[in-house]
Amino acid sequence: MEAEERKASEDEEPRACGVCGDLAKGYHFNALTCEGCKGFFRRAIKRTKQLRCPFLNRCTVTKSNRRACQACRFRKCQAVGMRREMVMSEEEVLERRRRIKRKRLSDAPAELSPQQEEAIEELLRGHRSTFDSAFSRFSGFRPMDRVILSVHESSQKPHVPSSPATNSCTTTTEPDTDPRMRQSPAVSSSSFGFYGVFKKQESVQERDISKSSVFTALPHIMDLTTYMIQDIINFSKSLRTFRALTMGDQISLLKGATFEIMQIRFNMVFNTKTSIWECGHIAYCIDDAVRAGFQQLLLEPLFKFHHTLRKLGLQEEEYVLVQALTLFSPDRPGVQHRDVVDELQENLALTLKAWIDCKRTDPDKHLLFPRLIACxxxxxxxxxxxxxxxxxxxxxxxxxxxxxxxxxxxxxPCSDV
Structure with a gap:
């Protein structure tokens, strides 16, 4: 089909659309047509409702009146040779876009453009201002209860490689909080807030953990999760391209990506030798997730993910680019402007690949990008x-x-919030 389109452009004389007489840009679906009739024919093929002429099926189709009767215009499309079997399905269109994206990535030059360097700097600034590997800002949380085991722990506990630390999660230093403090971190007015969009949430009332709680580590883990979500929201808000999106798309992207960005950040403090997440003054292990009520179906692949990603030895720039790639995913539920988000993600992918090609010196660096995408x-x-x-x-x-x-x-959907 591309060869046919080139054939029209090679002619010196302008050619007329076989359907409406407008200037033809090339051969589309086996006929020489303009862009307007090309798009009309594609849409008409995908319609389920049958087109009907309100007159006598003899309407004259011209450039000025081609929208007057869709039925006669469609009939003329077929008469000049346009073929419905040449219209690609949605799946075929997506696959074609993927092939084009893969080709662009493979053909990308091994150098960082000024725009790519600027994007990395912005990501680093946003990340460093919203992620503290020492977790020094994580305070006011309900304490971790590791004394009482969950009643379902024995059946839920995932099978993980044995290590001295897997079953012995202890705090490295005592947190600077009153053990009687049972209040969840409140969502600050500066955080993005899915709940009420930019509206300050009221602090959760102080309450004691019920002695009959099934999941004893849940209050603390949920406080940690809330703290991480707030920082991820602020990281996203720090990005100019994210702020330029509509509010609905911002919320949809965050709802879809928060868990994944959280795990990417936790991976930066994961110790593969001990299987411990070293979060400043507190160390966490997989048993803590079990005591919080999470089950094997999630924890086994998650545990494997952290080991796999951490062993890639990512640099800080690569971590922030991976976070941004995850954030700008056009296929998240509720995203309206998918083309815009898809372009942002493609640019980030090209930036990550260029960074690896320029900055990495290890012999198997060409494998890093596909391994990251697989993760x-x-x-x-x-x-x-x-x-x-x-x-x-x-x-x-x-x-x-x-x-x-x-x-x-x-x-x-965000409209219900």
């Missing part, structure tokens, strides 16, 4: 399971899960 693809499969399990836990201990977390995992 992100694997994590996408966990997002749905995470939301499902949070909702199940919420049924048993609703008082321990903040409205912000519930909004992240809910499937309701």
């Amino acid at each position: 992100l693809t694997e994590m996408r499969t966990m997002t749905e399971e995470y939301s499902k399990q949070v909702l199940q836990i919420q049924d048993l201990q609703p008082e321990d899960i903040s409205p912000l977390i519930m909004e992240v995992v809910s499937k309701s």
Whole structure:
């Protein structure tokens, strides 16, 4: 088809559209037509409703009146040779776009453009201002309860490689908080807030953890999750391209990406030798997630993901680019301007590949980009399971899960918030 389109452009004389007489740009679906009739024919093929002429099926189709009768225009499209079997399905269009994107990535030059360097600098600034690997800003949380085990722990505990630390999660230093403090971190007025969009949320009332709680680590883990979500929201808001999107698309992207960005950030403090997440003054292990009510179906692949990603030895620039790639995913539910988000993601992918090609010196650096994409693809499969399990836990201990977390995992569109 591309060869046919070139054939028209090679002619010195302008050619007329066989349907309406407008200037033809090339051969489309086996006939020489203008762009307008090309798009009309594609849409007409995909319509389920049959077109009918309100007159005698003899309408004259010209450039000025071609919109007057769709039925006669469609009939003329067929008469000049346009073929319905040449119109690609949605799946074929998506696959064609993927092929073009892969080709662009493979042909990308091994150098960073000024725009790419600027994008990386912006991501680094946003990341460093919203992520503290020492977790020094994480305070006012309900304490971790590791004494009482969950009643379902034995059946839920995932099978993980044995290590001295897997079953012994202890705080490295005592947190600077009153053990009696049971208040969840409030969502600050400066945070993005899915719940009420930019409106300040009221602090959760101080309450004691019920002695009959099934999941003893849940209050603390949910406080940690709320804290991480707030920082991820602020990271996203720091990006100029993110702020330029509509409010609805911003919320849809965040709802879809928050869990994944959270895991990418947790991976930066994961110790593969001990299987411990070293979050400043507190260390976490997989048993803490079990005590919070999460199950094997999520924890096993998640544990494997952290080991796999951490062993890639990513630099800080690569971590922030991966976070941005995850954030700008055009296929998140509710995203309206998919083409805009898709272009942003493609630019980030090209930037990541250029960074690896320019800055990496290891002999197998060409494998890093596909390995990262494989990790992100694997994590996408966990997002749905995470939301499902949070909702199940919420049924048993609703008082321990903040409205912000519930909004992240809910499937309701942003217009309902």
